[in-house]
Amino acid sequence: MSPASKPLLEIKDLRTQFFLDEGVVSALDGIDLTVFEGESIGLVGETGCGKSMTALSVLGLVPHPGKITGGSVKFRGIELTKLSEEQMRGIRGAQISMIFQDPTSSLDPVFTVGSQIGEVISLHQEVYNKSALKKKVIDVLNLVKIAAPKTVIAQYPHELSGGMRQRVMIALALSCSPSLLIADEPTTALDVTIQAQVLSLLKDLVARVGSSMLLITHNLGIVAETCDRVCVMYAGKIVEESPTTELFDSPRHPYSVGLLKAFPKPGERAEELSAIKGTVPNLMNLPPGCPFAERCERAMDKCREVKPRMVEVSLGHRVACHLFDKEGDRGDG
C-alpha cells in the first residue's frame, strides 16, 4: 500500500443486526474498514466473529432476518446501502466479486463449467455471439491456469478435482475484472499443497487485474503470505488494524497477541501452544465495555464498563484497547 492510493471501499460504523424471536443479535457492531485501490487486506478472527457477515453486508446479501441497521458502505464514493436491489446486481460480480469457502457447493451441479462462466460474462457484458463468448470463457480459464480449458468447459463440476473447482470459482469471480474481490476462506476446503497453489494464483491474478482483495480467513499463515494489511475482528468489532509485518512483530491488542501465540511458528519448538481462555461473548447481549474483557488477562475495571475507542499507536496501526488509550483516561463511551 502506498499512502497515495485512493480508498476503494470505505466502511464506516457499519452495524448489521439479526432480529430473532429470542432477541437482537449484533453480528456487526460498528465496523470501520477501508480498502485502498490495489491492496490486499486480511480480515482475521475466530468463527462467528462477523467476518463473513462483513462481506455479505458489503454486497447487500445479508440473509433474513438480518438487516443493516446503521453506518455506511461507500464503494468508489457510491453509498451501497442506499442502492436499489437492481443497481446492486449491476455491482455484484462486475465490480465487487466474491469467492466462497467451499468450491464444491458453490458451483451449480447441473451445468457445465463453460455455461456457468458464460452466464456470468453474458450477465454483465454484452456478448451476443456464441463463439465470442466461448473465447472469453477460455481466456478466463487460461487466466486461472487450468490445463486444457477446451475440455474443462464441457465438464460438470463433479468431474473436477477440488483445486480445479476453486480455480473455476476464481475464474467465475474474476471473469468481469472486478475492482474488489472478496475471498471468504478461499482455501479452507483444500489440502495444503493445493492451498499454496491457489493462494499464489489469487495473489498473482489480483496484481495482474489490478483489483483489491479482501481476504477473509482464520489462518494467520495465509494472511502473512498474501496481505498488505490485516484487520483483526472480535465479536463483531475490529479490534486491531495494522500493516501485516507490524502485526506479526508487535501485536498490541491482547486478543491479537493471543491469536499469534496460538499460531505455531515454524522453526520454533514451542513447549505448548497457548489457547485463549473462555469463549466469545453472547452477541445477543454484549457487555457494556470491551467485548474481550472477560477473557483478557490484562483487563482493568474500566474495560468492563467503557467501550474502548480506536487509537493510532503508530502510522497505520490502530488498536481498540484501553491499554493504549493514553489520553482517554476518562474514556469516551
Place this chain on the structure above:
Amino acid sequence: MMASKILNSKLMSWKMSGGTREQVAGLIERSNKNIMVKIGLAIVFAIVLIALLAPVLPMKSPLIRYTDSVFDGPSSEFWFGTDELGRDVFSRVIWGSRVSLLVGTVAVLFSLTLGLTLGLLAGYFGGKVDYMISGIIDIFWTFPTFLLALALAAALGPSLTNVIIAIGVSYWAGYARLVRGQAFTIRERLFVEASKALGASHTRIMFTHVLPNCLAPLIVWASIGVADAIVVESSLSFLGIGTQPPDPSWGYMLNSGRRFLDFAPWIATFPGIAILVTILGFNLFGDGLRDVLDPRLKGLRR
C-alpha cells in the same frame, strides 16, 4: 430488454452445454444400456406413432357398424373382434390412443405449469409468499384427487376439454409440493448465494439454477403423471362423464364391454391391455429420463 438479455444468455449457456442434440444422443446411448428403459422408450414411441398415423393406417373406420357381424370374435377380418354395435374393436383401440395421449400430455402440461410456477415461487421466496401458496396447495391436496376430478368434470359437463381441465386442476398440487420442497433445499445451497454474489437476479436464479436442479424428480413425476391422467380419463369415460360416444376412448370401451364380458371378452380386454401397456411404457420411460437428465449419473454403467 432485461428479459431478452436473460433469455439470450440462457440460450447461450444451453448451447454451450451441448444443447438438445447431445441430450437426445445421451438418451439413446443410455437407453441402450438399460433394457427396461429401452422397452419404455419403444412403447412410448410406438404409441405416439400409432396415434399420429391413425388416420392414414389401412384399417376400418372406428365408427362404421358392420351390422351382420355383431359380437364377432377376433378373426383375420376383425383382428380384435367387433363390439355390440358391430364396430371394429381394433380400429377403435387405435383411435382411442389419440384421446388417451392428448388427455395425458395436455392435462399434465397444464398441471405441471401451474404446479411448477406456484411451487417455485413458494419454495424460493418462502415466508409470506410460501404461506399463501402453501395454503392453496393444502386445500387442493386434502381433496382425493380422483374425486375432485370427477366432481369438476361432472360440474363442467361431459367433454374432452373439460376432462383435461378437471385433471389439470386436480393434480397440480402434487407438482407444486414437489417443486416447493426441492426449491427449499436448493435455495439454501451455496451456489445460489454465489450467483447472487455474482449479480444474478431472483428470476434468473429461480429459472436457471433452482428449476434445473429440481427437474429430475419432476420429470419422473410428470411421466408417471401422464400414465395417471390416462387412467383418470379412462375412469371418467368409464363413468360416462369423459369422452362421449361414438368417439372411441379406452375407458368408455372398457365400460361398454364390461356388460358382455362373459360371452364377448375381447371388447373390454383389448382396450384394457392398451391402457396397461401405455402406462407401463410411460413409467419405464420416466425412470430412464431421470437417469439421463441427472448429469451426476452420466457415464455410470448401470
